[in-house]
Amino acid sequence: MDPENWELAFEDRFENGTLDSDSWGIGFGWGTTASNDDATVADEDVYIENGELVLEINHHGGGEFTQGAVNTGSPDAVDYPVSRPNEGVQIGPGMYIEARMKPATRNGVLPAFWSKPDNENWPPEIDFVEVFHYGNASDSEVAHGELHYSESGQCNDESTHTAAGMGSYDAGHDLSEEWHVYGCEWQEDEIRFYFDGELYDSTDDSDILSAFNNQGCLPHYMMFSNHVNRLGTADESTTWSDETRVDWCRVWEHAPGSGSPPEDEDEEPDETDDGSEDVLVDDCSNLETLHPSSDSDALFVDTSNSQHFKRNDGNCSDDDARIARSGSTDDASMIYEPGGSISDFRVEAHDHVEYGGSFAFYASTDGGDSWTELSPERTEYCDVQAGWRHLEYAAQSVPSGTDRLRIVLSGASANWTGQVGHVEIEYGEESETDPDTGDDSEPDDEDDHDEETSEPDGEDDNDEETGEPDDEDDNDEETGEPDDEDDEEGDDDREEETDDGSDDADSEPVIEHSLVRWNTNGRWNRARVSWIVSDKGRDLKSVTTELLADRDVLETETSSVDGLIESGEHRVRSDEDVSAVRITVIDEAGTEERTIETY
Structure with missing residues (x-):
């Protein structure tokens, strides 16, 4: 890709006979092995031949596999840059990444x-191209x-990965037989995937893009690798060798003032917002996430004895880090202020069956001036470990309106104190309206609609889908405001509404x-359900x-309701x-x- 709106930021054509050690390290960015991968990275499986980067995959017999893998990670970004x-x-964001390859x-x-x-801090991850080999004849043809x-x-939140x-x-043919260019355009407002310059998929989903625009997850580095037995099963009956070849790798950067236009700052907010909340x-x-008043x-x-501590992730994975009291029997507080109104939280902790x-x-709800104990x-x-x-x-x-959560660690033994290993806090806007009572919201002067949702507040029976007045409503059709009190048709409508006729009965x-709102963090599958129900006969149950x-x-969760219209929220989990x-409304x-x- 070489359009006039892009500038070349990096290129390696592998023409120097040896791997450029300033740009590439042998191995993954973290070492020479990976999870769910039976092949260890070996230096001898990485070399330059005929102006091409060769990454071999070898079975040496007896289930022993090695592979070639390279990365462009910065040595300053991690504590142990052994393979960088x-x-x-x-x-x-703002870059186009591409490589000309023949994959194994x-x-x-x-x-x-x-x-x-x-x-x-994984996830996120962008797979510019992968080729899956489950054992089907057509696997080798699909990128x-x-x-x-x-x-x-959030970065590094594997629980919601x-x-x-x-x-x-x-492609309709074995991808190892021909050179193809695999590209990805990464913009803040969209990510696009290309095969030989042809766009084949993209996303502008704001929830997805927010994870890739999160500054705590940036920048990224590139890798070429060849996992073994992550998908499919490799032949162990004999020794063999295969290879992935890379002709060149390029990174393009937008020239100033070019590229995808940003969203109009004056654009109206999306009226189809799904009401999802942020999660801390x-x-x-580390202690950096805690509020300074902690x-x-x-x-x-x-970080000691991680094998004794387990995550509630369905696999009882080892917990590598926990927050604990530092050698004191005094109570110690962990305080979180996520920046919005807290609606839910989940905490994984550990205590000792003998020492407590x-x-x-x-x-x-007032920035820490006063506290209410929760249950x-x-x-x-x-299992106990x-x-x-x-x-x-x-x-x-x-x-x-809760704006802070405090977790107090206590116990008589400083050496066997309880420990907190994982915290998740759901939060939303600074000011929220209680769905059951609406006590926290100011009444509108003229309008019976909630400004944010356009839903009925509880005194109105406007049609919820269209926002237009129902037959029995006396709002003005054009403005949505109430008609003058002396409007004749409105008077008739009010008479019908208060009539005890058979229609309402x-x-x-x-x-x-x-x-x-679905949440599948940790052990639990949770559903947070908001609802609005009505009955013109005013006999909701x-x-x-x-x-x-x-x-x-x-x-199951059930709420009693009555009157014309009610709203509320249920939280169920399993x-x-x-x-x-x-x-169900009755x-x-x-x-x-x-x-x-449906889920």
């Missing part, structure tokens, strides 16, 4: 050209692009609006939310696989309406 080059090459196409080998954060990121938008599900390009994730590997002098990060150690949780649900998970018990604390309710309950696994009901949420006559939101 002298200087490195970094990439980020042997079953069980996964050749890839990809990137991840220079500081190793795949992919984006890995955390749904929380997911893949965007980007597309692929079917603390892996407890007792940081009395706390430290414990306890945790208390408090919420503040989160406590669940034990994984060397006397250490693994506990999850999940919020059952959080006061509206025979009315049925309606689910006006529902919104489900109850709303029930059920968490489903196919037809099985895993958990450690089993879930398929959907079912919301009136006093036993008439019901249901809706199902």
